[in-house]
Amino acid sequence: MIVIVDYGVGNLSSIQNMLKKAGVDSVISANREVLSGANKLILPGVGAFDTCAEKLQQSGLRELLNEKALVRKTPVLGVCVGMQLLTEGSEEGKLPGLGWIKGNIVRFRRESMADGLKIPHMGWTDVSLAKPSRLFEGMHEEPRFYFVHSYHASLRNQDDVLLKATYGYEFAAALEHENIMGVQFHPEKSHKFGLKLLANFANL
Amino acid sequence: MLTKRIIPCLDIKDGRTVKGVNFVNIRDAGDPVELASAYARQGADELVFLDISATNEKRKTLAALVKDIARHINIPFTVGGGISSVDDVGPLLEAGADKVSINSSAVRRPELLDELANAFGTQCIVLAIDARKINNQWVVHTHGGKTSTDKKLFSWAKEGQERGAGEILFTSMDHDGTKSGFAIDPLEKLHNFLSIPVIASGGAGVMEHFTQAFVLGKADAALAASIFHFGEIAIPDLKKYLLNQGIITR
Numbered sequence: 525m526i527v528i529v530d531y532g533v534g535n536l537s538s539i540q541n542m543l544k545k546a547g548v549d550s551v552i553s554a555n556r557e558v559l560s561g562a563n564k565l566i567l568p569g570v571g572a573f574d575t576c577a578e579k580l581q582q583s584g585l586r587e588l589l590n591e592k593a594l595v596r597k598t599p600v601l602g603v604c605v606g607m608q609l610l611t612e613g614s615e616e617g618k619l620p621g622l623g624w625i626k627g628n629i630v631r632f633r634r635e636s637m638a639d640g641l642k643i644p645h646m647g648w649t650d651v652s653l654a655k656p657s658r659l660f661e662g663m664h665e666e667p668r669f670y671f672v673h674s675y676h677a678s679l680r681n682q683d684d685v686l687l688k689a690t691y692g693y694e695f696a697a698a699l700e701h702e703n704i705m706g707v708q709f710h711p712e713k714s715h716k717f718g719l720k721l722l723a724n725f726a727n728l
Numbered sequence: 729m730l731t732k733r734i735i736p737c738l739d740i741k742d743g744r745t746v747k748g749v750n751f752v753n754i755r756d757a758g759d760p761v762e763l764a765s766a767y768a769r770q771g772a773d774e775l776v777f778l779d780i781s782a783t784n785e786k787r788k789t790l791a792a793l794v795k796d797i798a799r800h801i802n803i804p805f806t807v808g809g810g811i812s813s814v815d816d817v818g819p820l821l822e823a824g825a826d827k828v829s830i831n832s833s834a835v836r837r838p839e840l841l842d843e844l845a846n847a848f849g850t851q852c853i854v855l856a857i858d859a860r861k862i863n864n865q866w867v868v869h870t871h872g873g874k875t876s877t878d879k880k881l882f883s884w885a886k887e888g889q890e891r892g893a894g895e896i897l898f899t900s901m902d903h904d905g906t907k908s909g910f911a912i913d914p915l916e917k918l919h920n921f922l923s924i925p926v927i928a929s930g931g932a933g934v935m936e937h938f939t940q941a942f943v944l945g946k947a948d949a950a951l952a953a954s955i956f957h958f959g960e961i962a963i964p965d966l967k968k969y970l971l972n973q974g975i976i977t978r
Contacts, residue, residue, distance in 0.1 A: 571849030
């Protein structure tokens with residue numbers, strides 16, 4: 525069973541609705557037993573990095589999540605700030621991330637961008653695969669996803685970059701390190717492409 | 729490459745869409761969920777739902793409607809109308825809305841924008857501004873355009889951005905309903921003045937108007953209601969047309 529981790533943030537039902545459309549059952553839960561038994565985890569997150577990091581801390585689930593992801597190698601998909609939490613930390617805040625993927629989150633560098641580009645980066649943007657991934661199996665058309673963010677990942681190991689997108693400059697739009705995956709965009713709002721991605725995650 | 733967004737807007741009263749809607753291929757044009765699903769299928773990039781219910785009592789049904797909408801559509805949507813506190817917003821976001829649109833209540837108490845941005849993040853706060861040109865100045869109006877204020881469009885938009893709005897939805901009351909095109913000059917000025925995205929609203933009549941809003945007005949998105957509701961412009965046709973004009977949409 526896929527468990528959407530309910531640590532007190534985000535739009536959990538949208539993710540569950542999209543999974544349902546893909547014909548996949550999921551539960552939204554903060555229960556330790558339920559999480560422990562999950563064969564996949566989705567870590568959501570919206571808003572400020574520290575708000576999410578603090579709620580995650582308060583949930584008391586951090587150690588259990590560490591064990592699931594790092595010891596039991598359960599596939600994890602972080603979404604938006606949920607993806608950002610997979611890294612070591614963010615310029616936006618002071619609290620640490622989970623640190624499962626080496627690197628951190630930085631604000632879009634306006635000085636490296638053409639004039640007139642807006643921050644937040646908001647809207648549909650196409651992406652390109654940086655390495656093969658089962659998450660993108662069968663995605664024939666050029667996929668486009670819905671992004672809303674002012675910060676993006678800057679990884680220490682480029683092999684962990686799964687998708688690249690360009691907004692002012694090229695940035696990591698998705699991360700993958702072994703069983704740990706994250707997407708900066710919102711698959712639950714990205715129509716058929718998001719549907720396919722979530723279905724692929726469910727079938728891993 | 730970021731694409732330009734096309735956003736149909738639905739007015740909701742007591743849980744039903746208002747404005748006569750003449751939309752092909754749906755059973756119940758008054759049902760916001762059905763109309764929204766049709767737009768999503770056609771390729772709308774986002775949707776805006778404006779609740780124009782008169783009383784707070786009736787507004788309580790809004791969260792239930794939002795939940796129903798979220799269950800059926802898989803594109804981002806914004807909900808607005810009568811939102812005046814952090815407590816109003818939480819239930820809407822929990823029900824599945826991606827953003828909320830704030831108008832009169834932010835003019836009345838601008839700190840609301842700071843509070844909302846702190847509580848939920850700037851990405852979900854849309855500052856809607858209705859303005860009309862009076863004596864060569866764009867004067868901000870509230871309460872559906874009925875009340876004029878001492879605020880001016882550009883300084884208010886800038887203040888909104890600084891307080892935490894993630895996006896500006898600018899409606900020119902002079903253009904709204906005229907089908908004569910969007911207000912290009914103030915759009916371009918907003919674009920140059922702000923670092924957050926701007927949604928153009930008011931005046932869409934023909935497809936060419938969208939090109940003008942994107943190319944001349946530099947808008948990030950364009951919103952319209954009746955031309956979509958009445959089937960005067962079909963979204964797939966509009967997107968094909970824009971592509972031919974060199975404007976990339978989804």
